[in-house]
Amino acid sequence: MNTYEKRAEWVRDYFKKVKPEPKLISYYKGKNILVTGGAGAIGSNLIIALSDLVGEKGKVVVLDNLSSIKIKNSWNITPLSNILFVEGDIRSDVDLKRIFKEDIDLVFHLAAFFANQNSVDYTELSAEVDVIGMIRLLEYSRLAKIERFIYASSGCAIYGSYAKMPLQEDFVSMHLTTPYQINKMTGEMYCNFFAHHYDMKAVNCRFFNSYGPGEVPGQYRNVIPNFIYWSMKGKPLPITGTGSETRDFTYVLDLVQGLVKAGYYKEAVGENFNLAAGKEISIIDMANLVKKITGSGAPFLYKPRRKWDTKPRLLASIKKAKKLIGYEPIVKFEDGFMKNIEWFQDNWDLIEKLADFTPGMSSAVRNGK
Numbered sequence: 200m201n202t203y204e205k206r207a208e209w210v211r212d213y214f215k216k217v218k219p220e221p222k223l224i225s226y227y228k229g230k231n232i233l234v235t236g237g238a239g240a241i242g243s244n245l246i247i248a249l250s251d252l253v254g255e256k257g258k259v260v261v262l263d264n265l266s267s268i269k270i271k272n273s274w275n276i277t278p279l280s281n282i283l284f285v286e287g288d289i290r291s292d293v294d295l296k297r298i299f300k301e302d303i304d305l306v307f308h309l310a311a312f313f314a315n316q317n318s319v320d321y322t323e324l325s326a327e328v329d330v331i332g333m334i335r336l337l338e339y340s341r342l343a344k345i346e347r348f349i350y351a352s353s354g355c356a357i358y359g360s361y362a363k364m365p366l367q368e369d370f371v372s373m374h375l376t377t378p379y380q381i382n383k384m385t386g387e388m389y390c391n392f393f394a395h396h397y398d399m400k401a402v403n404c405r406f407f408n409s410y411g412p413g414e415v416p417g418q419y420r421n422v423i424p425n426f427i428y429w430s431m432k433g434k435p436l437p438i439t440g441t442g443s444e445t446r447d448f449t450y451v452l453d454l455v456q457g458l459v460k461a462g463y464y465k466e467a468v469g470e471n472f473n474l475a476a477g478k479e480i481s482i483i484d485m486a487n488l489v490k491k492i493t494g495s496g497a498p499f500l501y502k503p504r505r506k507w508d509t510k511p512r513l514l515a516s517i518k519k520a521k522k523l524i525g526y527e528p529i530v531k532f533e534d535g536f537m538k539n540i541e542w543f544q545d546n547w548d549l550i551e552k553l554a555d556f557t558p559g560m561s562s563a564v565r566n567g568k
């Protein structure tokens with residue numbers, strides 16, 4: 200079995216366990232779905248699930264400018280016959296015109312300038328993509344009279360640093376610490392504007408720290424792929440802070456489940472809700488697990504927290520998503536983690552080539568600011 204077949208099988212096995220209701224399955228059949236950012240960590244999993252759901256009479260159109268990885272390459276897109284990949288930019292009228300010729304029914308908007316540190320380093324560019332690009336996409340979606348617009352928002356963007364745990368949807372902080380967080384919150388507000396003014400059926404899904412197959416490590420990427428990468432290379436793991444900080448690490452297919460349900464259940468329309476595991480794991484526990492599984496004996500390297508990283512804990516309440524759309528995360532951290540490692544092993548040569556830790560680019564690498 201090649202790595203594409205394996206990934207597709209992982210998604211299919213997952214959905215066999217989730218057992219979506221028959222009405223959801225028939226709803227998606229034959230639809231034409233746009234996934235922006237479909238070559239990315241989460242999108243590359245979502246498109247497999249959607250490809251199965253829409254079947255031969257539908258299609259999944261991926262719009263991605265491949266900016267997330269060092270070498271522009273669509274390798275993360277599983278070659279399935281009903282997936283159409285368009286290399287293009289959400290800011291480009293030319294690309295959007297091309298895409299919306301495909302008679303799009305639903306839009307899953309996952310493209311983003313990822314993430315916190317990157318947005319500190321490239322503030323204007325992050326706003327161009329995450330705000331201006333998103334407005335342009337919303338405009339085209341509105342003109343195309345799509346059925347629903349599902350937005351990948353972020354839990355770290357909405358609740359600030361000092362909210363009560365578990366984080367509940369009705370609390371909003373205006374004290375955000377990075378342009379990425381500001382942009383992501385702005386994205387939700389634009390969804391709400393299009394919903395109020397144009398009756399667009401929009402859904403804001405607030406993800407918490409994703410991990411799993413599909414995410415290439417890099418200086419601007421999440422901690423789990425980076426720790427796996429460094430451990431597999433026998434390098435020390437840099438811990439920014441004390442290691443007692445926690446995150447609500449969520450297996451990527453649990454997020455995909457939430458998205459698929461958000462695209463179907465009418466109760467999701469006009470709503471915002473968390474999609475997370477609903478469990479807290481400390482950075483040190485996660486780092487010890489990485490070392491154990493990879494057999495790395497390299498030490499931890501303690502560094503000061505980055506200036507914007509003011510969240511000692513992250514734990515989401517997932518009650519609202521459970522109630523509205525029957526969201527139910529099913530993957531235990533250890534199990535999802537093992538899949539993540541397997542994916543790294545299967546794709547190691549490519550991951551080594553694509554992992555981007557070019558010295559001097561990230562101010563986090565330079566001086567911790």
Ligand SMILES: NC(=O)c1ccc[n+]([C@@H]2O[C@H](COP(=O)([O-])OP(=O)(O)OC[C@H]3O[C@@H](n4cnc5c(N)ncnc54)[C@H](O)[C@@H]3O)[C@@H](O)[C@H]2O)c1
Pocket residue numbers: 235236237238239240241242262263264265266267268287288289290308309310311312313328332351352353354355383405406407408409410421
């Ligand atoms: N990964 C997480 O832990 C997490 C947490 C909260 C929210 N989110 C949100 O979920 C979404 C997906 O996250 P991900 O981890 O898959 O990110 P990712 O960076 O892996 O994927 C985003 C994709 O968007 C593409 N892209 C960037 N700019 C673009 C542009 N101008 N036009 C077209 N494509 C463009 C990139 O090439 C990339 O493939 C993002 O919107 C992110 O903000 C992710």
